[in-house]
Amino acid sequence: MTGTTGPTGTDALRTVIVVGAGPTGLLLAGDLATAGVPVTLVEKRPKEIGNLSRAFVLHARTLEQFDARGVADELEEVGRRLSRFRLYGRLTLDLSGLPSRFNHLLVLPQYEVERVLERRASEAGVVFRYETEVTGLTQDARGVTVAVRGPGGGTQELRAAYAVGTDGMRSTVREAVGLPFPGRSVIRSVMLADVRVTEEPGELLTFDAVGDAFAFLVPFGDGYHRVICWDRRRDLPDDAPVSLDEIKETTRRALGRDFGMHDPRWTSRFHSDERQAPAYRAGRVLLAGDAAHVHTPAGAQGMNTGLQDAANLSWKLAAVVQGHADDALLDTYHAERHPVGRTVLLSSGGIVRAAMAKRPWTIALRTAFAAFLDTVGPARRRALGQVTGIGYRYAAPRGAHRFVGLRAPDLALAGGGRLHEALRGGRFVLITPRPCAVGDDRKDRLAVERWASGRRTAVLVRPDGYVAWAADSATPADVAAALDAHVG
Numbered sequence: 001m002t003g004t005t006g007p008t009g010t011d012a013l014r015t016v017i018v019v020g021a022g023p024t025g026l027l028l029a030g031d032l033a034t035a036g037v038p039v040t041l042v043e044k045r046p047k048e049i050g051n052l053s054r055a056f057v058l059h060a061r062t063l064e065q066f067d068a069r070g071v072a073d074e075l076e077e078v079g080r081r082l083s084r085f086r087l088y089g090r091l092t093l094d095l096s097g098l099p100s101r102f103n104h105l106l107v108l109p110q111y112e113v114e115r116v117l118e119r120r121a122s123e124a125g126v127v128f129r130y131e132t133e134v135t136g137l138t139q140d141a142r143g144v145t146v147a148v149r150g151p152g153g154g155t156q157e158l159r160a161a162y163a164v165g166t167d168g169m170r171s172t173v174r175e176a177v178g179l180p181f182p183g184r185s186v187i188r189s190v191m192l193a194d195v196r197v198t199e200e201p202g203e204l205l206t207f208d209a210v211g212d213a214f215a216f217l218v219p220f221g222d223g224y225h226r227v228i229c230w231d232r233r234r235d236l237p238d239d240a241p242v243s244l245d246e247i248k249e250t251t252r253r254a255l256g257r258d259f260g261m262h263d264p265r266w267t268s269r270f271h272s273d274e275r276q277a278p279a280y281r282a283g284r285v286l287l288a289g290d291a292a293h294v295h296t297p298a299g300a301q302g303m304n305t306g307l308q309d310a311a312n313l314s315w316k317l318a319a320v321v322q323g324h325a326d327d328a329l330l331d332t333y334h335a336e337r338h339p340v341g342r343t344v345l346l347s348s349g350g351i352v353r354a355a356m357a358k359r360p361w362t363i364a365l366r367t368a369f370a371a372f373l374d375t376v377g378p379a380r381r382r383a384l385g386q387v388t389g390i391g392y393r394y395a396a397p398r399g400a401h402r403f404v405g406l407r408a409p410d411l412a413l414a415g416g417g418r419l420h421e422a423l424r425g426g427r428f429v430l431i432t433p434r435p436c437a438v439g440d441d442r443k444d445r446l447a448v449e450r451w452a453s454g455r456r457t458a459v460l461v462r463p464d465g466y467v468a469w470a471a472d473s474a475t476p477a478d479v480a481a482a483l484d485a486h487v488g
Contacts, residue, residue, distance in 0.1 A: 014321055015160040017042060017146050019134050020167035023055070023110065024289030024306035026117035028164060030069075031314030033124035035426045036444075037321050040158060041126050042148060044133040054192060054270075055110040056218065056226050057082075057300035060095075061389025063102035064410065065311045068423040068465060071116050072102070079108030080221035085205035093384060100390055101410050101420075105205070107218055110303060137163065137176035139284045161321050164286045164313070166306070169273065171291035177282040183275030186296055189236040193247050193267040194224045198260030201225075208255050215254035216297075224265060227251060228297060242267040272296045274345050280309075280334040288313055293341035295348045304389060305344050309337050315426055315463035324445065324488035336394045347386055394466055401470035408461045412452040419461065422447045428468070428487050429461040436479060446487050460486060 014037070018029045021043035029041045058066075058075065066072035082105040083096050095104050122128070131151035138145050144163040149155050165173025174181065206217045212232035219225045229250040247267070248258040276293040280286060289306030313333045319325035385391015396404035411419040411431065422429045428446045430436065433456045436448055458474040460482055461467055469482040 013143055013161045014038065015040065016317060016321060017144065017158055017160040017163040019043075019146070019163065019165050019173050020171075020289070020291070021045070021114075021118070021128070021130075022166060022168065022289065022306075023113050023117060023303050024310045025164075025166035026114060026121050027065075027069075027307055028166060028288060028310035028314050029126045030117060030121035030124050031310065031426055032318055032321075033121060033126045035315070035318035035322070037318050039121075039126045040129060040160070041121065042129045042132050042134060042146070042158070044131065047128070047130040054268075054297070055113075055300070055303035056107060056220065057304070058106040058108065058113070059301070059304045059388040060098055060100045060102040060104070061392075061407070062304045062307050063106060064100060064390070064407075064420065064465065065307065067101070067410070067420040069120065070424050071120060074116055075108065075112065076106060078112055078221075079106040080219060081105070082107055082205055082218075085207065093380070095384065095388070097381075098384065098388060098390065099409060100388075105300075105388075107205075107220060109220060113303070134167070134172045134176070137173060137285065139163075139177075144284045162284045162286065162317060164288060164317070165291040166287075166289045166310070168290045169275070169294045171287065173285060174277060174287055174291050177285045179277050179279060179282055179287070181275045181277055183273055183294075185271050185273050187230055188271040189234055189238075189240070189269055190228065190230045190272055190297075191242050191247055191250065191267065191269050193227050193242065193244070193261075193264045194220070195227055195244070195247070195261040195265075196223060196263045197225050198262070199257070201255075201259060206255055210254050210256075213250050213253040215251045217251065217255065217259065225259075225261075227261070229254060236269065238269050238271060240269055242269050276338075276341055276345060280338055281330060286313060286317075286330065286333065288337075292337075293345065295345045297348070301344050301348055301387065301389075305341060308340070308389060311464045312337050318426065319445075319488060340392055343386065343392075401467075401472070403457070403459060403467045403470040406467050408459070408465055408467050414450040414452050416452075417449070419449075420465075422449050423461070423463060423465060426463045428463060430479070430483070431459045431461065432474075432479070433458065436476070438483065442483065442487055446483070462486075 016032055016037055016039050018025045018039060018041045021041055025041060029039045032039045063072050066075060084092055084094050132148045134146055135149050136147035143159055143161050146158045146163055147155060148158060165171045167173055201217055215227060215229035217225055217227050227247060229247060231250045244264050248261050252258045273294050277287055280292050288309035316329045316333055320327055320329055382391060390407060394405040408419060413422060419429060430446060430448045431451060433451055438446055438448055458471050458479060459467055460469040468486045471478050
């Protein structure tokens with residue numbers, strides 16, 4: 001069957017198509033639907049969420065974003081907290097001092113994240129199109145047309161105001177708009193497996209490298225451990241079989257023992273690339289997650305970076321589609337998130353290259369760097385801020401208040417509430433030292449709160465939890481102007 005489905009005409013220009021139902025696409029679609037934007041989510045896989053996944057860690061900033069959506073506590077219940085981890089056999093990093101309610105890593109399989117986000121998106125009204133593959137995409141001044149092939153082989157066209165590609169490293173959306181994906185393969189024949197062990201590791205997360213081998217080992221909390229390992233000497237294609245003996249031998253060389261691994265529930269082999277699209281926007285088409293950037297698994301930042309992309313983009317896209325902001329707001333998505341993606345590429349690649357150091361001078365450099373982080377507090381805090389995501393800030397206009405662009409912590413509000421609770425629903429939050437009235441036309445997009453303390457600064461927090469505007473002594477006219485400029 002060939003035809004056009006979904007909203008057409010004027011209705012289609014108020015909708016968004018998201019391609020790819022991984023964590024990034026699910027969060028983005030759920031945010032848009034929560035804000036009242038009709039969303040169709042296209043996914044070529046079947047509906048069932050499998051129990052196999054590569055990502056396995058949520059960082060503090062991602063957990064804060066989930067808290068602002070009311071799902072963090074549910075994930076905390078099924079995951080396993082990690083407050084310390086060890087790198088290179090000697091450097092122990094302690095997360096308990098992070099300035100966040102989530103001063104830990106949360107170890108859980110990616111499919112648990114997808115399960116919660118899919119339910120949230122469905123409850124918000126997202127229309128799911130599983131077993132549906134994108135075969136083409138065109139755009140014009142008024143919208144985007146996405147050609148798809150459904151489970152029965154029939155072709156259709158979907159029409160929307162904007163489309164977002166969250167469809168992974170081999171993104172069909174990215175290719176359709178002609179955006180390159182420059183970069184290279186960094187390591188090949190990386191092995192993954194979920195295994196049981198007879199000997200629990202001394203550290204909750206173990207990572208080390210010796211000679212030509214490195215390995216991660218981390219428990220999921222359900223009786224299985226995720227192992228990621230690589231033998232530099234074995235350069236095999238991705239479809240080469242993976243044996244438990246090969247995994248055990250590589251782990252023994254890297255970590256000193258294989259912890260009695262047995263009963264693998266799955267194994268896989270893949271290659272790790274470092275790539276980034278030069279632009280995250282091409283007209284009415286945007287990219288997020290692995291469609292925009294991929295990097296090595298070191299630091300477990302891939303899924304988290306994509307989820308932060310979605311949190312940055314969703315409120316901006318909703319504001320534009322609903323007519324509360326000019327289309328130019330979408331350009332700030334690339335301006336803010338592209339530098340973060342680049343930093344993640346550099347930091348994750350640096351961890352892997354340091355781990356695989358072979359020459360005496362590179363090993364000495366790694367040892368000196370580990371000692372530097374271990375003894376110099378500001379450097380250690382900066383490194384942890386990057387890995388966990390809480391240390392990033394966005395550029396602020398010249399002359400802006402010093403808070404603008406910063407991540408807002410989970411501030412205490414009058415009446416016993418918290419900022420993350422006030423952010424639920426995808427709203428801006430205005431925090432003032434005194435009562436402040438706003439028009440009824442903004443109540444669906446703006447919550448007004450007061451400080452629990454005697455703080456005098458007025459702060460406007462964006463839906464993604466970053467400060468949009470602040471003033472130490474704001475008049476009602478200042479507040480009104482800020483709301484006009486940012487909330488619309």
